[in-house]
Amino acid sequence: xxxxxxxxxxxxxxxxxxxxxxxxxxxxxxxxxxxxxxxxxxxxxxxxxxxxxxxxxxxxxxxxxxxxxxxxxxxxxxxxxxxxxxxxxxxxxxxxxxxxxxxxxxxxxxxxxxxxxxxxxxxxxxxxxxxxxxxxxxxxxxxxxxxxxxxxxxxxxxxxxxxxxxxxxxxxxxxxxxxxxxxxxxxxxxxxxxxxxxxxxxxxxxxxxxxxxxxxxxxxxxxxxxxxxxxxxxxxxxxxxxxxxxxxxxxxxxxxxxxxxxxxxxxxxxxxxxxxxxxxxxxxxxxxxxxxxxxxxxxxxxxxxxxxxxxxxx
Numbered sequence: 001x002x003x004x005x006x007x008x009x010x011x012x013x014x015x016x017x018x019x020x021x022x023x024x025x026x027x028x029x030x031x032x033x034x035x036x037x038x039x040x041x042x043x044x045x046x047x048x049x050x051x052x053x054x055x056x057x058x059x060x061x062x063x064x065x066x067x068x069x070x071x072x073x074x075x076x077x078x079x080x081x082x083x084x085x086x087x088x089x090x091x092x093x094x095x096x097x098x099x100x101x102x103x104x105x106x107x108x109x110x111x112x113x114x115x116x117x118x119x120x121x122x123x124x125x126x127x128x129x130x131x132x133x134x135x136x137x138x139x140x141x142x143x144x145x146x147x148x149x150x151x152x153x154x155x156x157x158x159x160x161x162x163x164x165x166x167x168x169x170x171x172x173x174x175x176x177x178x179x180x181x182x183x184x185x186x187x188x189x190x191x192x193x194x195x196x197x198x199x200x201x202x203x204x205x206x207x208x209x210x211x212x213x214x215x216x217x218x219x220x221x222x223x224x225x226x227x228x229x230x231x232x233x234x235x236x237x238x239x240x241x242x243x244x245x246x247x248x249x250x251x252x253x254x255x256x257x258x259x260x261x262x263x264x265x266x267x268x269x270x271x272x273x274x275x276x277x278x279x280x281x282x283x284x285x286x287x288x289x290x291x292x293x294x295x296x297x298x299x300x301x302x303x304x305x306x307x308x309x310x311x312x313x314x
Contacts, residue, residue: 008036017056079279098143106246152273160273163292170259171241190218196242203268
């Protein structure tokens with residue numbers, strides 16, 4: 001048994017049993033991948049994959065359990081490497097943070113600035129992605145830390161922590177009728193065309209739920225991933241913009257009027273997450289603590305250790 005065999009098994013599952021893609025991912029040949037898989041099956045005395053001719057079509061019943069063990073073994077091998085790196089070179093390495101555009105653009109700049117001052121020899125990669133893609137990047141080990149409002153807290157394969165809460169705000173052009181109301185209602189807002197985030201991003205679900213619970217069907221004429229796009233079109237008076245509060249800058253957005261929406265939409269919670277059971281380098285803990293000061297290294301490590309104990313007990 002060797003690590004190349006284990007990686008071949010894992011990648012076969014990740015690549016939907018397409019051995020050509022597995023070979024490309026592992027920088028080897030397709031016959032080489034087939035041989036690694038077959039040799040491990042022969043050593044274990046069970047078939048891991050269902051087959052149709054020479055093609056892999058799925059996992060057998062024992063194969064499903066074996067894949068779970070393979071994932072744990074490879075994760076622990078990576079943890080071992082990370083632990084060695086931690087003590088051999090404490091302030092060098094690479095940290096990949098997967099996050100949404102809103103977090104990268106508005107919540108993280110000062111954190112990144114502070115981190116770069118503290119760890120100048122650590123390469124920091126910010127990977128912008130949708131919340132569901134962030135989950136995938138974490139689960140496959142392509143990212144160390146994930147930061148988003150959606151998806152992270154509900155994924156069983158991740159350990160997540162609440163980082164901070166935030167609200168939506170309305171942004172409109174000066175002189176807009178909503179600016180003359182002391183506290184606009186949902187009915188007032190629904191009377192205008194709206195511009196807001198794409199479904200699945202930046203608390204959009206809370207916006208939709210608020211209108212639905214009030215029995216309202218607002219006309220959303222434009223959606224975007226980026227609050228800057230929403231603000232641009234709101235400033236052109238093409239609709240009422242609904243954005244994350246952090247995305248409004250009174251100095252830079254002088255062409256817009258900000259209207260509180262705390263009474264209209266439920267608060268949102270941004271989470272920080274990592275793969276369950278993963279070993280975090282010291283600088284990864286530092287980044288999390290800079291982003292969410294209440295998440296100390298001890299707090300995060302204790303939660304990771306406790307979940308690992310529970311997983312082993314199960």
